[in-house]
Amino acid sequence: MDTDVIVAGAGPVGLALATELAPAGTRVVVVEGLAERSGQSKAMNLQPRTAEVLDLRGLLSRADGRSIGRIDEGHFAGIPLSYEGLDTRYPYQVGILQGRIEAVLEERLAELGGELRRGWELSGFEQDAEGVTVRGPETLRARYLAGCDGGRSTVRELLGVEFPGTEATRYTTITDVVLGAGTEEPPTGWTTMGRTRRRRADGSFASVIPIGEPGLYRLVYFDGLSERTEVTGEEVAAALRTFYGEEYELLEVRHASRFSDASRQAARYRAGRVFLAGDAAHIHPPAGGQGLNLGVQDALNLGWKVAAVVSGRMPETLLDTYHAERHPVGARVLDNTRAQGALSASGLECTALRKVLAELLDVPEANRAIAAMITGPDIDYGGPGPTGTRLPDFRIGAGWASGLFHSGHGVLLATDERHLAPAKPWADRVTALLVDELPWPDVEAALVRPDGYVCWTPPGEAVSPALRAWFGEAG
Ligand SMILES: Cc1cc2nc3c(=O)[nH]c(=O)nc-3n(C[C@H](O)[C@H](O)[C@H](O)COP(=O)(O)OP(=O)(O)OC[C@H]3O[C@@H](n4cnc5c(N)ncnc54)[C@H](O)[C@@H]3O)c2cc1C
Structure with a gap:
């Protein structure tokens, strides 16, 4: 094998994925067709959940430093949405041009020793039981290929994965x-x-x-x-x-x-050793400023899973959770952008509907629900109690819980020492810490994945089976 993972496309999603893989020791090569980054502005915002995930890796301050402003609101089909009531440290959008987000990620990738080959267009690939052979200016072989090559994805096309949805009408x-x-x-x-x-x-x-x-x-x-x-x-x-x-x-x-306004979603985000992420997996109009944000969060979901499988600690079945978790999230974004499209039509009926919705969005609970839908903090991968939801950031001593995730490890937090002791054999993958309190009342402990989503809380089984299920065998 020339490398462990080939990432096709150095847009925000491909770069975010590569920066997730590299710290775990996974060898990664990003191939990018363009010799240099386009100067066009494209996306220009980080929504609150994306700010949170960048913060999990210590990258938010770098993005903030290149920002063109902050606003504590967004919009739904042009109707202003307040972000003030959102349960997050970042109830605002960070204004930052897509090229600057890409630059932050590219710099990080270079620091981590990841490789980016520009002017390298993927033109074909074949997969077999052991790996993927990728063709372009040269032939490269890797264990996995990630198609982060945008809405007209060659990887998706060659994979033959269906891309159902609606045609462009405007x-x-x-x-x-x-x-x-x-x-x-x-x-x-x-x-x-x-x-x-x-x-x-x-x-x-x-x-x-x-x-x-x-x-x-x-x-x-x-x-x-x-x-x-x-x-x-x-x-x-x-x-x-x-x-x-x-x-x-x-x-x-x-x-x-x-x-x-074309809107489509790949029927499968994984086909064997090949994944689709970002615009390669879903396209929709940029209503509300969600596409880049959705894609970067795909990358955070996929990266640590591929790294865990490449390291040999986790079985390939972990990779199926990527589609299972992220496809519904993408489908929900397609729904809300289609709804925004419908609200943008002409005619008295639509104008009346916008007025009704604007009145409804004056109600704080309604505003909060739609704002959370657009900005990501309400994503729930399913499970009892807080399981499946993100760990809201909170103070731990002089720092923040988010700081524990910079290494890309899992985190076990408990208010009672007895939940921490079983995690000692996983110390190389899971940071365990005694805390005074957790963000939810009556929850004594939480095991959190590297992407910030809770995967276990008591009561029920002890933590060891969950550690095994999400982080592999101890030692
Ligand atoms: C006008 C506009 C405004 C937008 N505004 C917003 C916004 O406000 N907020 C928001 O969140 N999103 C917005 N978006 C969406 C956002 O730009 C995309 O969702 C985002 O770029 C997706 O990132 P990506 O990495 O998946 O794909 P891309 O950014 O498209 O990157 C794909 C990369 O793959 C490369 N590539 C393609 N084919 C190959 C190949 N065969 N081999 C090698 N490399 C290849 C391409 O050159 C490209 O660099 C907007 C989009 C547009 C067009």
């Missing part, structure tokens, strides 16, 4: 433009599309958001386009005039493309 144009003042100064301060959106009764809309560099803005508009055509500078100028009159002057179009 195209929204997204541009990075340099704007000057016309009759108004362009807005300053990063915010959501929901706040800046100008919507017309026919369902067309536009929005202008500053993206960090003086004068540089994202101009997004939808004006009824139902086919993908080339974007021209004249068209962008006309759209700016249609929605903003003489308010701003268009000085330059740096990037322009269209995205559609």
Whole structure:
């Protein structure tokens, strides 16, 4: 074998996955078709759960340092959603351009000794009982292949995994433009599309958001386009005039493309030794700012599992939990983005529906439920009590529980020493710690996986079977 895992694609998901694999000693090679990163802005936010998972690896402060702002709200189909009531240390969105998130992850990968080969496009692969042979500019062999190669994934295509869903019916144009003042100064301060959106009764809309560099803005508009055509500078100028009159002057179009409302999800996230993650596994419109966030969390779910199997400590069956856990999470995001699409239609009925929903979202509980759905803290992989949910971060002495996860190990926390003693033989994989209290009343102990999700709490069986089930045999 040339390496343990080949990751196809150095987008945010491929890089996040590689940084999860490398610390466990798994040899990883990331292959990326592009010689250099695109300068287009794409995603520009970390939702609260993604901020939490980056914090689990000590990477949030690095991302924060490159942020263009923070806002304590999001939106649902353009209707503002407050994040204030969310049960998280980070009840806000961190504004950060996708390229900067990728840079943070790429730097981390280099520190960990992971390898990234740019200008290396995967063109084929075959899998057999022992591994996967991957073809590109050269032939590489690995035990596993992860297709993190985006919405038009070659890996998914070659794998023949079905990608059911709905076709594109409308195209929204997204541009990075340099704007000057016309009759108004362009807005300053990063915010959501929901706040800046100008919507017309026919369902067309536009929005202008500053993206960090003086004068540089994202101009997004939808004006009824139902086919993908080339974007021209004249068209962008006309759209700016249609929605903003003489308010701003268009000085330059740096990037322009269209995205559609197509929505699809891979029927299987794993086929033998090959996995799909991120946009390769699911595509949907960027409503509410969820795609990158969903994909990075796929990577956190998959990474430690592949590393545990590669190390020989865990059986291959652990890898099936990746699809079992993440497919429903992806399906829920597809549902909520489709619902947002329906709410963006034209007509009096839809306008009335938006008004009703806006009133409902003024009710704090309703707002909190939808905000948690969009931002991830309510993800539940199933199980009794807190099992299957994430460990909410909490103070332990002068630090935070999240700090215990930096190494990528599991964590056992208990308010009673008797739950900790059985974990000694797993000390190389599980950090065990006595704490004064846990985030849930009446819970004495919690075993938490490296991705921050609880996999055992008492009562019931003692912790040893759970340690074995999630971390392998002791010693
Ligand atoms: C305009 C726009 C706005 C968005 N806004 C948001 C937002 O606000 N919030 C949010 O969370 N998400 C947003 N998204 C979605 C987000 O950008 C994607 O979900 C995210 O990029 C997915 O990451 P990925 O790593 O799965 O795929 P990608 O970012 O697409 O990365 C895939 C990588 O694989 C490489 N590749 C492809 N084929 C091969 C091959 N055969 N061999 C080797 N390499 C290959 C590609 O070059 C690419 O670098 C937005 C998307 C768009 C287009």
